[in-house]
Amino acid sequence: MARLREFDEDRALDAAVDCFWSRGYEATSVRDLAREMGIGGASLYNAFGGKRALFVRVLERYANRSTRERIARLEAGHRPSEAIRAFLAEVIDRSLKDRDCKGCLLVNSAxxxxxxxxxxxxxxxxxxxxxxxxxxxxxxxxxxxxxxxRGTDAEALSIHLLGVLMGMRVLARTGARRHTLEAVVRPALDLLGSPQ
Amino acid sequence: MARLREFDEDRALDAAVDCFWSRGYEATSVRDLAREMGIGGASLYNAFGGKRALFVRVLERYANRSTRERIARLEAGHRPSEAIRAFLAEVIDRSLKDRDCKGCLLVNSAxxxxxxxxxxxxxxxxxxxxxxxxxxxxxxxxxxxxxxxRGTDAEALSIHLLGVLMGMRVLARTGARRHTLEAVVRPALDLLGSPQ
DNA sequence: TGAATTTTGGTGCAATCGCTCCAGAATTAC
DNA sequence: GTAATTCTGGAGCGATTGCACCAAAATTCA
Structure with a gap:
């Protein structure tokens, strides 16, 4: 009973993720977003409500496509301690490939x-x-x-691992090299027990 | 051979530190700065050159008054491992007192x-x-x-400690409680050896 | 086909951005 | 006192900000 939307909402959302991810929330203008998403300003407000509301959708999409996807994939294919190891190794690899040091959208936003x-x-x-x-x-x-x-405190170690992950993300953002990122993480992995 | 400056440069710089610290670089306007520093816009440009140049001065002042002061004080009054322990403990204490979660200007800037x-x-x-x-x-x-x-790799452990510090700063910025921040740090301190 | 509804690109608003310019005030060298 | 120099508040520059509004286009239901 109305005109159909011409753009693909998911594709537009992906473009918005890239926009916020590489520029940050404040530094990204609605015009930047609209151009990158390939839509007009009115369409953006019509479909997403505004800059902040769009950012909420962007965070959710990022969590789904980046964090949750990785967790599900690694948890399905590895023994428990190896899932954690693989998670951190993958973050390191991606950080090093990430030429413009975008880091993690969640950490940046934090x-x-x-x-x-x-x-x-x-x-x-x-x-x-x-x-x-x-x-x-x-x-x-x-x-x-x-x-x-056996004696390991799972609650405490999980907090430590999160902290180490955050720290690595910060240093990666400053252009740290592989040996630096691995040195940040290794002692935490040692607490998981030696890999077989 | 000219008119004297009416404001105190150090006091103005301290105000600029607070401004950038609590709002971030992008979100801080030159008008915010001038108002908080108690000077006019022209004086700001005359004395400091501009927003970015002022920020460079602000970073230097922050490093001197916050980081370097703490390092010198703790290094003078503690045994080596205790200096590191006291450094991290002090950061935790200040993070918890920091109502508006400003965190660390250097980490935020990173x-x-x-x-x-x-x-x-x-x-x-x-x-x-x-x-x-x-x-x-x-x-x-x-x-x-x-x-x-004896076997400790000082280079590697110093990188790990830096990463843990960065991670703690990120989590503190999200309003983490004491037990969280201490859980982030404790395993790293354990590597320093048990305190006497 | 006509009414209803939504999307679309374009225009524009009030506010703010970093920064510049200016006239006047203040200070020192002469 | 006079000239030279610097600092001061204020006004204003062009550009950009998030957002609102609009008429035209597109689509579905009747």
């Missing part, structure tokens, strides 16, 4: 927008908590499987 | 401006490297003093 917008802050925190839950789940399973020492 | 401005990026990296040098120096001394296990 420092950029979260402190100035309580709502977005809660969203970012929830996504980071999903990553920690992945760590925690697999540390527990690794202990159960005998891969990780 | 994610905000460094990737989009090579010059500022190098400056930020250099300041972070000073912190790592503090870690490295004291890990080596701690090994020498028998506080830290």
């Amino acid at each position: 420092l950029d927008v979260a402190p100035h917008d309580a709502g977005l802050g809660r969203a970012v925190t929830a996504y980071l908590e999903e990553i920690r839950a992945f760590f925690r789940r697999n540390v527990e399973a690794a202990i159960e499987a005998g891969e990780t020492p | 994610l905000d401006v460094a990737p989009h401005d090579a010059g500022l990026g190098r400056a930020v990296t250099a300041y972070l490297e000073e912190i790592r040098a503090f870690f490295r120096r004291n890990v080596e001394a701690a090994i020498e003093a028998g506080e830290t296990p």
